[in-house]
Amino acid sequence: MKKIFLGCAVLCVLFTSCDYESKAYKALKMQNDSIMAVQERQSAELDEYLSIIQDVDSGFEAIRQSQNYMTVTSSTEGDPTSEMRNRVADNMYMINSILADNKAKIEELEKKLDNGNIKSTQLKKTVERLSATLEQKNAEITALQKELEQKDYKIDSLLLENQMINSQANDLAAENYAQQKTLQEQDAQIHRVYYLIANRKTIKSNNIDVKNMRSSLRTSLFTTADMRQLDRLDTNSKYAKILTKHPTTSYELIKGSDRKYSLIIKNPSDFWSTSKYLLIQID
Incomplete structure (x- = not known):
């Protein structure tokens, strides 16, 4: 009789232990799944941040290359040729476009870091570096533009001309077509x-x-x-x-x-x- 009682007690302990382990396992699994979900969201956010940072850095590299060309051009002796003026205008137009694009992307990064799940000191420092680079490039381009204008490049008018050239070309083509059609009709x-x-x-x-x-x-x-x-x-x-x-x-x-x-x-x-x-x- 004692043996039967002892066996029942052991079985009860085993069943209780198994039930406890099952509940603990489920709790641990839920906790792990939650951690994994957070990590996946953070990984996606990080990938997005890195992609934007790479785009901004690529933009700055393109600006540096254009700066090098225009710096060499500004040091050239004599009056600038028509081809040089046009190339400078094209480069300046591209630089201004990249600066505006980078400014928008840096502002987007700052908002994402403020509202996102990742709180990274390193990322924050990277964004601060990009903001400082943007400010520096704006100052450099302004100074370079003044230097080129002293060389009679007339950047403002060249940029305006560059921006208007496509619409002018389209208008001219339409005007030529209309004139040609009128002449044909008159003929x-x-x-x-x-x-x-x-x-x-x-x-x-x-x-x-x-x-x-x-x-x-x-x-x-x-x-x-x-x-x-x-x-x-x-x-x-x-x-x-x-x-x-x-x-x-x-x-x-x-x-x-x-x-x-x-x-x-x-x-x-x-x-x-x-x-x-x-x-x-x-x-």
């Missing part, structure tokens, strides 16, 4: 002529007055042509009479083997000099 209008080959009935029913073609003209009845490309009209009729006035020496009505008439315009400029309208009556 087409100057050489535009109208002709109609119709029988007596059609002419009469449409009240076409040969003596006053413009007032009686129904444009839809006439065919439009370019006088420079019109040197022959086939009437497809055995009778043809030109009702509008044209110099007789500038054209010829000829009869083909089928006894049908064709108009041959020998001198277009003379032919159309008296009228831009041609009316041929056929029966």
Whole structure:
């Protein structure tokens, strides 16, 4: 009987121990998962910080390279050439763009560090270094710009010109296109002529007055042509009479083997000099 009681007691202790260990394991696991989640968030934040820092440093390196070129240029004797002016303007425009971009990124870093989960003294020092570099570069570029302006580079006007050059080029292209189109339209209008080959009935029913073609003209009845490309009209009729006035020496009505008439315009400029309208009556 004592042995049975002792066995039951041992079993109770074992079950109690297993239950306690199970609860402790779950608590530890939850704690570990929470720590891992925090670490993952911090790792993602750190990667983002490092990426921004790398971008800012790359920007400063590009500025340093441009500074070196412009420093050498400013020490060149003599008046700057047009090519040198343009290159300096391009470099200065790029530098100003990078400085503005870096300023925005540094401000973003400062806000993220203030509100983020990572409280790193080293990161804070890095951002302070970037801010100091930005301030230093602004001062250096201002001094370099003044030095270049003393060399008659006129940076302000060059920058303005650089910024406007694309819009000016687009405006010029549009203006040239519009002018070209206008010239083409004017050219087409100057050489535009109208002709109609119709029988007596059609002419009469449409009240076409040969003596006053413009007032009686129904444009839809006439065919439009370019006088420079019109040197022959086939009437497809055995009778043809030109009702509008044209110099007789500038054209010829000829009869083909089928006894049908064709108009041959020998001198277009003379032919159309008296009228831009041609009316041929056929029966």
